[in-house]
Amino acid sequence: MTRKKRRLLVLLVCGIGLGSATALTLSAFSDNLVFFVSPSSLAKMGPSGRQVRLGGLVEQGTVEKSSGGQAGARFKVTDGNASVLVTFKGILPDLFREGQGVVVLGVDQTDGVFRASEVLAKHDETYMPKEVADALKKSGRWNPAAGPPPPASTWNQSATKPPG
Amino acid sequence: MDARSSVAPPRTGKTLHRFANPGQFLRTSGKVLPWLFWVGALLTVAGVIWGLFFAPDDWQQGDTVRIMYVHVPFAWLASAGYFSLAACCFVSLVWRHPLADLAAAEIGPVGAGFTAICLATGSLWGKPTWGTWWVWDARLTSVLVLFLLYLGHIALVRAFDDPTRGYRAGAILALVGVINLPIIKFSVDWWNTLHQPASIGLMGAPTIASSMLWPLLFSAFGFTLLFIAITIARTRAAVMERRIRSLLMARASSPGGEEIPL
Numbered sequence: 074m075t076r077k078k079r080r081l082l083v084l085l086v087c088g089i090g091l092g093s094a095t096a097l098t099l100s101a102f103s104d105n106l107v108f109f110v111s112p113s114s115l116a117k118m119g120p121s122g123r124q125v126r127l128g129g130l131v132e133q134g135t136v137e138k139s140s141g142g143q144a145g146a147r148f149k150v151t152d153g154n155a156s157v158l159v160t161f162k163g164i165l166p167d168l169f170r171e172g173q174g175v176v177v178l179g180v181d182q183t184d185g186v187f188r189a190s191e192v193l194a195k196h197d198e199t200y201m202p203k204e205v206a207d208a209l210k211k212s213g214r215w216n217p218a219a220g221p222p223p224p225a226s227t228w229n230q231s232a233t234k235p236p237g
Numbered sequence: 238m239d240a241r242s243s244v245a246p247p248r249t250g251k252t253l254h255r256f257a258n259p260g261q262f263l264r265t266s267g268k269v270l271p272w273l274f275w276v277g278a279l280l281t282v283a284g285v286i287w288g289l290f291f292a293p294d295d296w297q298q299g300d301t302v303r304i305m306y307v308h309v310p311f312a313w314l315a316s317a318g319y320f321s322l323a324a325c326c327f328v329s330l331v332w333r334h335p336l337a338d339l340a341a342a343e344i345g346p347v348g349a350g351f352t353a354i355c356l357a358t359g360s361l362w363g364k365p366t367w368g369t370w371w372v373w374d375a376r377l378t379s380v381l382v383l384f385l386l387y388l389g390h391i392a393l394v395r396a397f398d399d400p401t402r403g404y405r406a407g408a409i410l411a412l413v414g415v416i417n418l419p420i421i422k423f424s425v426d427w428w429n430t431l432h433q434p435a436s437i438g439l440m441g442a443p444t445i446a447s448s449m450l451w452p453l454l455f456s457a458f459g460f461t462l463l464f465i466a467i468t469i470a471r472t473r474a475a476v477m478e479r480r481i482r483s484l485l486m487a488r489a490s491s492p493g494g495e496e497i498p499l
Binding site for chain 1: 293294295296298302330332367368369372373374375412413415427428433434435436442443444446448
């Protein structure tokens, strides 16, 4: 075996070892690597009094903006199976709306209300021009409050101008 | 090629070694470099102007979406640049190619700069859309680790008096860091993150309107050519610097002040 072949072999073996060690570590800690928990898993955990991040979609028809002098809102965050009532005092991000993904930081109280100290809007991987969104809404193919838009392949050809 | 060059003696006969010959590299890259630079600059300007002024607004982000035409190419190049750095380090460790050492040392600062711009534009984009400059989710954190790996490589290859030892240590660090690349790519799929999953993939149709995809592809391709051009220009400079240094040393040590043509 030449020295080059030996070096190649050593590097490959080290790579495989390091790769599998990292994969095992990451899969062992994958519960701690999540940025937020879903309403279902929050319900399973029960109120702990600890600060957690809760992520999900803003449930349709549940948003009540507070009417008093202070900015704030009550809304439900859902993942389709469970939903959690969230109260928040403060300014909501611009992208906040019904059907939008959000991540809220706060404490799950024993009374079943999640008091949020921070609301972040999560946006999905779909990028579409305003005209396309309007056309989809008008034709009844998509309701932004109800869920994510239809796949891009269904509207990309019909609704946008060809490139160039 | 100059017989006095301090960089490896040319090995003839093998295809790969022909390109690793520094003299051949200087000749070939000198011809390619202006093309890379000007085509890259043209595509970049076209893509960025198209994206910033002519592409449509996003239906919910409005004009903010235009940061994408800079952020996304730099994010791709941050990872791709690290991959090329690691590939050079691999060649350097296995085949001991001096040109790969030089290229790895020169890719480092360029990649670090691109990663820094990716992080900065991402932060500027995050504030108006998510409502925060920074969160410690898996995607953002793994890209920050990538930036630190670049900085570590930059520091390590320059930390030794004997450059060869620096290249060796830097190569090992760079190869260990490769494990971060799949973590960056799949962080948004494996764990829930604030950062959204990829809109463009090898499998499946893109989830971005084609009127926004085209300018993005133009600017991404342009920035890629510019990245390659900058790296090649830096590597050429490093090869020439090495040659000059070895010529000066040969002149200084030659008895009787014998003239050595530069």
